[in-house]
Amino acid sequence: MIFYxxxxxxxxxxxxxxxxxxxxxLVGSECCGLxxxxxxxxxxxxxxxxxxxxxxxxKNSFMLxxxxxxxxxxxxxxxxxDIIGIYHSHPNGKPYPSPMDVRGIENSDYPWLILAPxxxxxxxxxxxAFQPGTMKPITIHTKSALDTPFKN
Numbered sequence: 001m002i003f004y005x006x007x008x009x010x011x012x013x014x015x016x017x018x019x020x021x022x023x024x025x026l027v028g029s030e031c032c033g034l035x036x037x038x039x040x041x042x043x044x045x046x047x048x049x050x051x052x053x054x055x056x057x058x059k060n061s062f063m064l065x066x067x068x069x070x071x072x073x074x075x076x077x078x079x080x081x082d083i084i085g086i087y088h089s090h091p092n093g094k095p096y097p098s099p100m101d102v103r104g105i106e107n108s109d110y111p112w113l114i115l116a117p118x119x120x121x122x123x124x125x126x127x128x129a130f131q132p133g134t135m136k137p138i139t140i141h142t143k144s145a146l147d148t149p150f151k152n
Contacts, residue, residue: 001108001109001110001132001133002039002044002082002083002084002085002109002110002111002132003042003111003131003132004039004041004042004043004044004084004111004138005042005043005138005139006042006043006044006138006139006140006141007044007046007084007085007111007113007129007138007139007140007141008043008044008045008046008141008142009046009127009140009141009142010045010046010047010142011142013035013046013047013048013049014125014142016049016051017049017087017115017125017127018125020033020049020051020089020115021089021091021115021125024054024089024091025089025091025092025117027059028059028091028092029054029059029091030054030056030059030060030061030062030088030089030090030091031051031054031062031087031088031089031091031115032051032052032054032062032063032064032086032087032088032089033049033050033051033052033064033068033086033087033088034049034050034052034064034068034069034072034083034085034086034087034110035048035049035050035083035084035085035086035087035113036048036049036050036072036075036076036079036081036082036083036084037081037082037084038080038081038082038084039082039084044084044085044111046084046085047079047081048075048079048081049087050068050071050072050075052064052065052068053065054088060092060093061100062088062089064086069083083110084110084111085110085111085112085113085129086108086110086111086112086113087112087113087114087115088112088113088114088115089114089115089116090114090115090116091116091117092117093116094116095114095115095116095126095127095128096114096116096128097112097114097130097135101114102135105130105131105132105133105134105135106133106134106135107133108132108133109132110132111129111130111131111132111138112129112130112132113127113128113129113140114127114128114129114130115127116128127140128140
């Protein structure tokens with residue numbers, strides 16, 4: 001299992017998450033994928049998103065295709081990174097884990113990041129993250145504004 005207390009998201013990752021969220025929200029389905037990067041002790045640095053096609057049959061759920069982890073491990077090994085998280089969206093909901101998310105987080109080897117529409121429409125997107133195996137929140141920072149964490 002991978003544990004960290006702080007997740008640093010560079011601006012290009014935030015923009016990629018926003019694009020993924022907007023694209024799938026138009027049809028009411030959840031976006032999903034893996035976050036690749038590095039981590040040491042209590043801090044993880046996101047380097048790349050690996051967005052994937054959500055293969056779940058229901059629009060309010062997500063499932064990563066089986067080959068996703070093999071692909072992510074191949075890319076990570078080439079770049080000397082790790083899989084540092086799983087992300088998915090709640091296009092019509094709150095940025096809090098659903099009961100199904102809670103079960104997934106509790107049984108995961110990776111932290112989970114959830115994207116949802118922000119209450120303040122100007123902000124656009126709200127992000128929350130949780131430790132694997134627990135419901136312990138992770139503090140999220142963007143590298144473009146280190147002193148302004150996302151609400152968590």
